[in-house]
Amino acid sequence: MSNIEHTILVVDDAKDTQLILEFDLAAAGYQVIACDNGQAAIDMLESEEVDLVLLDMYMPGLSGLETLEKIKQQDKYLNLSIIMLSASNDEDEVVAALELGAADYVVKPYVTKILLARIRTAIKLKEKTEQLEYLAKTDFLTGIHNRGSFFELSTNALSATDRATQPLVIVMLDIDHFKRVNDNYGHDVGDKVLVSFVECLTKHFRDYDILGRIGGEEFAVCLTNITTEKAHLVCERLRKAVEKLTIIADDITINITVSIGITAAQGKILSIDALLKQADDALYSAKENGRNQVIDFTELDEKVINKLNSDEVEANINASHTIELAQHHLGSHEEGEIMSQESITIDGVDSQVGLSNVLEDEALFKEILVMFYQDHVDDVNKLQSAIDNQDKNTQKLLAHTLKGVSSSVGAMVLFEKAKALDSAIDNNNNDDILATLLHELSLEFTKVMTSIKKSLVLEG
Numbered sequence: 254m255s256n257i258e259h260t261i262l263v264v265d266d267a268k269d270t271q272l273i274l275e276f277d278l279a280a281a282g283y284q285v286i287a288c289d290n291g292q293a294a295i296d297m298l299e300s301e302e303v304d305l306v307l308l309d310m311y312m313p314g315l316s317g318l319e320t321l322e323k324i325k326q327q328d329k330y331l332n333l334s335i336i337m338l339s340a341s342n343d344e345d346e347v348v349a350a351l352e353l354g355a356a357d358y359v360v361k362p363y364v365t366k367i368l369l370a371r372i373r374t375a376i377k378l379k380e381k382t383e384q385l386e387y388l389a390k391t392d393f394l395t396g397i398h399n400r401g402s403f404f405e406l407s408t409n410a411l412s413a414t415d416r417a418t419q420p421l422v423i424v425m426l427d428i429d430h431f432k433r434v435n436d437n438y439g440h441d442v443g444d445k446v447l448v449s450f451v452e453c454l455t456k457h458f459r460d461y462d463i464l465g466r467i468g469g470e471e472f473a474v475c476l477t478n479i480t481t482e483k484a485h486l487v488c489e490r491l492r493k494a495v496e497k498l499t500i501i502a503d504d505i506t507i508n509i510t511v512s513i514g515i516t517a518a519q520g521k522i523l524s525i526d527a528l529l530k531q532a533d534d535a536l537y538s539a540k541e542n543g544r545n546q547v548i549d550f551t552e553l554d555e556k557v558i559n560k561l562n563s564d565e566v567e568a569n570i571n572a573s574h575t576i577e578l579a580q581h582h583l584g585s586h587e588e589g590e591i592m593s594q595e596s597i598t599i600d601g602v603d604s605q606v607g608l609s610n611v612l613e614d615e616a617l618f619k620e621i622l623v624m625f626y627q628d629h630v631d632d633v634n635k636l637q638s639a640i641d642n643q644d645k646n647t648q649k650l651l652a653h654t655l656k657g658v659s660s661s662v663g664a665m666v667l668f669e670k671a672k673a674l675d676s677a678i679d680n681n682n683n684d685d686i687l688a689t690l691l692h693e694l695s696l697e698f699t700k701v702m703t704s705i706k707k708s709l710v711l712e713g
């Protein structure tokens with residue numbers, strides 16, 4: 254993709270910087286728009302398609318950080334790349350900007366070549382992230398929402414709907430005797446039939462209806478702002494269209510039919526799961542009645558519902574029996590796994606921070622804590638000797654090292670203490686202050702290491 258397809262918003266109150274940036278970016282082939290304050294930037298993002306924002310840190314009105322925070326509070330801008338530009342390289346500001354969601358931080362005066370390289374990287378990352386998000390939410394065969402995405406979107410739609418006044422309808426669809434298509438013509442032809450069916454589905458529903466493939470040949474649709482009667486008509490029209498559909502795959506002509514179950518949320522306090530269950534009951538009834546028909550959940554009489562529920566209870570009893578058997582066979586192994594779910598408690602370690610660094614993987618977090626212990630256990634004594642011998646170089650080195658590694662395991666007090674000592678040494682603070690900070694760092698470090706040793710290292 255060439256740069257010309259990307260638009261960069263430059264936000265800088267200094268007219269000269271703004272002009273130089275516009276010149277450099279335009280020369281590199283970007284489309285550039287600019288403004289001189291945070292609020293104007295927020296307004297421009299509403300009306301323009303922007304791929305990246307270059308945001309000055311210090312501006313009158315909203316500061317760069319405040320503007321960044323306001324933009325990133327909106328979910329729709331989570332993937333928008335924002336590079337902060339600042340004359341200051343204060344490390345706390347860099348950290349604050351990155352934590353608020355900035356893609357990068359560039360110190361002014363910038364080197365054009367480096368700034369352009371960082372812009373290219375940030376845009377590439379944004380595009381890759383969007384691509385991954387699309388793949389994670391889409392059914393690869395038909396291009397509609399996959400099961401997870403359907404549930405997420407329809408749950409959001411349901412919470413945004415006032416059930417007393419606004420209708421929301423859930424539809425379940427299942428191609429009849431689809432197994433025969435696969436058995437007679439092969440899986441590839443079956444796939445083509447699924448794609449043609451979804452094309453037909455897409456034509457019959459509105460752009461804003463939520464279409465999902467929730468199982469192999471099972472589909473669901475969530476419709477808002479539509480009465481059940483109207484939804485029934487749309488489904489009936491679709492059913493007839495599917496019946497008339499001629500699908501040609503590998504020179505074979507295939508005809509299919511579809512069974513459809515529908516239910517409305519109006520007046521009910523039900524989750525999407527429960528509504529899908531009702532639509533599925535109606536669909537099951539359509540299959541039982543001979544297939545190729547649309548049935549509304551309200552048409553089911555009590556007898557049918559009771560039968561469906563008792564079938565389900567029986568299925569659940571069978572399933573739980575299977576689980577019990579499996580647990581019996583697994584024996585103590587299973588218990589061991591449950592043990593590993595216990596939370597990790599180490600003095601001075603915020604396990605929430607540590608776990609979030611490793612995507613909540615407890616086993617990995619424990620391993621990292623043990624590695625941290627092994628890598629730094631000698632540093633406890635080294636720090637004490639450096640204090641006793643007033644060895645400033647080693648004190649500085651250890652403070653710097655601990656500042657770099659402690660936050661990754663969630664040892665946040667240790668991080669703060671190491672950071673305080675590191676900057677106190679840089680700022681040539683007096684010996685009393687340094688001695689206090691050293692003493693506090695040593696105590697905290699010993700506490701964390703002793704606790705890791707007791708909880709994880711000795712435990713084996």
Ligand SMILES: Nc1nc2c(ncn2[C@@H]2O[C@H](COP(=O)(O)OP(=O)(O)OP(=O)(O)O)[C@@H](O)[C@H]2O)c(=O)[nH]1
Nearest residue numbers: 427428429430431432433435440441443444469470
């Ligand atoms: N080609 C293809 N087949 C799939 C896919 N996912 C599921 N299936 C097939 O869909 C078929 C579903 O069969 P069944 O659940 O027995 O139902 P059916 O034959 O449609 O019969 P009824 O639903 O009772 O009308 C199975 O043969 C699955 O292998 C897919 O992605 N591609």
